[in-house]
Each structure stands twice: as structure tokens, then as C-alpha cells.
Amino acid sequence: MTNPAPDLTDLLKDSPSNWGKWGPDDEVGSLNYLGPEQVIAAAGLIRSGKVFPIQRLIGDPKGDPVWPSRKPAVRTQLLDESTWDSDDAPAFPGGLHYADDKIEAFLQGSTQYDALGHVWYGGKLWNGYDARTTVGGMDKASVRPIADRGVVGRAVLLDMARFLGKDYLESAETYTHDDLLACAAKQGVELRKRDIIIIRTNYLALFHKLGDAFYEDFCEPGLQYSPELVQWFADMEIPNLVTDTIANEVTTDPDTGVALTLHNALMRNLGIAFTEIVDLEALAADCAEDGVYEVFYAAAPLKVDRGSGSPVNPIVIK
Ligand code: UVW
Numbered sequence: 001m002t003n004p005a006p007d008l009t010d011l012l013k014d015s016p017s018n019w020g021k022w023g024p025d026d027e028v029g030s031l032n033y034l035g036p037e038q039v040i041a042a043a044g045l046i047r048s049g050k051v052f053p054i055q056r057l058i059g060d061p062k063g064d065p066v067w068p069s070r071k072p073a074v075r076t077q078l079l080d081e082s083t084w085d086s087d088d089a090p091a092f093p094g095g096l097h098y099a100d101d102k103i104e105a106f107l108q109g110s111t112q113y114d115a116l117g118h119v120w121y122g123g124k125l126w127n128g129y130d131a132r133t134t135v136g137g138m139d140k141a142s143v144r145p146i147a148d149r150g151v152v153g154r155a156v157l158l159d160m161a162r163f164l165g166k167d168y169l170e171s172a173e174t175y176t177h178d179d180l181l182a183c184a185a186k187q188g189v190e191l192r193k194r195d196i197i198i199i200r201t202n203y204l205a206l207f208h209k210l211g212d213a214f215y216e217d218f219c220e221p222g223l224q225y226s227p228e229l230v231q232w233f234a235d236m237e238i239p240n241l242v243t244d245t246i247a248n249e250v251t252t253d254p255d256t257g258v259a260l261t262l263h264n265a266l267m268r269n270l271g272i273a274f275t276e277i278v279d280l281e282a283l284a285a286d287c288a289e290d291g292v293y294e295v296f297y298a299a300a301p302l303k304v305d306r307g308s309g310s311p312v313n314p315i316v317i318k
Contacts, residue, residue: 031239042154050318057279065246067108075101079098117134150300153240158184163182171203171217187287193237195238198242201222203244243276248275283295
């Protein structure tokens with residue numbers, strides 16, 4: 001019989017924590033590392049004026065990849081030119097016609113920011129807030145404080161797929177902070193304190209290639225937990241981890257069997273913001289061509305009161 005997965009409370013009992021570092025009421029965690037100094041320095045990286053919005057399409061005719069228990073957004077057309085075929089269509093002075101539509105969507109069902117309180121264990125969220133504050137909506141560490149402040153800074157694209165000489169990483173493939181450093185060295189870019197880290201795996205190319213089989217034995221590739229990796233993120237004061245996978249880390253740790261360990265070690269304990277399901281293809285192709293991997297990054301999720309996450313279209317400028 002295989003050993004049961006350890007409880008996160010035990011696994012992470014000695015893991016570094018930033019709780020209390022920015023006061024008892026803080027709800028944006030390591031994003032506090034991005035102040036005016038970082039914004040001004042990042043603005044200096046804008047040289048060619050090339051702009052890359054890195055949100056994935058919502059309503060892709062080929063399908064939208066989502067975490068297995070979620071459903072892609074459904075967009076419904078409510079008003080269009082055919083509305084005015086009917087005699088009881090609204091009549092506006094001057095003959096105005098217009099289109100209206102709505103979407104029903106998981107707030108975590110597309111390119112998104114997770115609220116810092118999105119995951120927890122042991123009854124406590126980021127900064128020690130009680131997990132009961134999530135009941136019926138996030139009273140603490142919701143996505144709104146992130147939306148209210150915005151995220152701007154120097155980001156470095158780490159193209160792990162190109163670095164490993166692959167079109168895309170495979171299911172359950174793992175990598176470490178040492179691999180990130182090796183990738184940065186090969187790309188000729190320095191990883192600095194307070195950098196936003198953007199990682200390309202191109203794994204979601206498999207979503208369109210495999211169809212329904214994509215979800216069989218679902219285990220995304222990604223960073224794998226180790227105490228050293230968590231300490232590195234803490235020491236580097238990383239404010240934001242951005243990847244092109246659904247959950248930013250290997251889904252199930254191959255050594256411990258624990259699911260989403262880094263959501264807890266990095267987001268819950270260190271307050272690092274997670275941005276997931278971004279589309280890095282155009283940006284990565286451009287970086288491969290000009291060799292410039294340090295970029296200006298700006299993003300703000302939608303201001304959703306008590307939301308556990310929100311769609312976002314981050315902008316990268318070179
Ligand atoms: C879960 O936390 C389950 O998913 P994600 O962070 O990818 O939204």
C-alpha cells in the first residue's frame with residue numbers, strides 16, 4: 001500500500017511565511033514589493049514599443065482549457081440585428097439598434113488572478129485570516145485589493161519549453177528554481193529581486209491537440225515543491241508568478257502525492273500572487289527573435305467584490 005499524502009500542515013510546518021510582514025490587515029502580500037521604485041525601473045525597459053496582451057481568448061471556438069471541476073465561460077447573445085425583425089423590438093428615437101450579450105463564467109475559468117485567499121489549509125488563509133471568512137464570499141484576501149492596487153513591475157520571461165528544446169512540456173513534468181536560473185542564464189537575462197516571473201511551458205497546446213483525453217489522469221507540468229525552492233522565492237521577494245498552465249505548478253507532487261503544494265507554500269504563506277492560463281506564444285516568439293527577455297508588465301484583475309479570483313488581460317511591453 002502506498003503511503004497517504006502528508007497533511008499540508010505537517011509538510012509546510014517549517015516553511016517560510018510573510019504573515020504579519022505588512023501588518024495585520026494586509027490583503028496583497030508580496031505585491032507590496034512592487035512600489036514606485038520598481039514601477040519606474042520597469043518603465044525603463046520599454047524600448048521597442050511592442051505590446052503583448054497575454055490573455056487567452058475567452059470563447060475560443062476550439063475550446064477553453066479550465067481546471068477539471070470548472071466549465072468554460074458561456075457567452076449568450078441577447079440582442080442583435082435579428083431582434084429588430086420582431087414588431088415588439090425596442091424602438092429608440094433615431095432608429096438605434098445595438099448588440100448585447102452576457103457571459104456566465106467561473107472567475108477562475110480563463111486567464112486570471114487568484115485572490116491570495118483562494119487556497120488554504122489548517123483553517124487559515126493568507127496573513128492568518130480565518131478560513132470561515134470565505135463563507136458566502138471572501139471577506140478577507142479577496143481579489144479586490146489586488147484589483148484596487150494593480151500590478152506593475154519588471155518581469156522576466158523564462159521560456160522553459162524552448163530551453164528544454166521541446167514544443168511543450170509533458171504531463172507531470174517538473175522543474176525547479178535551479179532550472180529557472182539555468183534557463184535565465186541560457187537566455188542571457190538576469191533574474192533580480194522583486195521580479196515578476198513569467199514561465200512558458202506551452203503545455204496547453206495539448207488541450208487542443210488531445211481533446212477530451214487532455215483531462216485523463218490530469219497532471220499539469222510545473223514547478224515542484226521543495227523547501228529550497230520556497231526559500232528561494234522568499235529570498236528573491238518574488239511578487240507574482242505567471243504561467244501558461246491552469247495552475248502554475250505540477251498538479252500532484254510526484255514525491256509526496258500532495259495537490260497544489262505551491263499554491264499554499266507560495267500564495268497562502270508568502271503572499272505571492274498567482275496569474276494563470278496566460279498566452280505566451282506571441283511574446284515568446286518575439287523574445288526568441290530579439291533575445292530580450294526582460295519586459296515591462298502591467299495587469300489589474302477586475303474589481304469583483306468578495307471574489308476569489310478574476311479574469312485579467314495582462315499587458316507586456318518591450
Ligand atoms: C485551484 O486552485 C484549484 O485552481 P487555480 O489556482 O488554477 O484556479
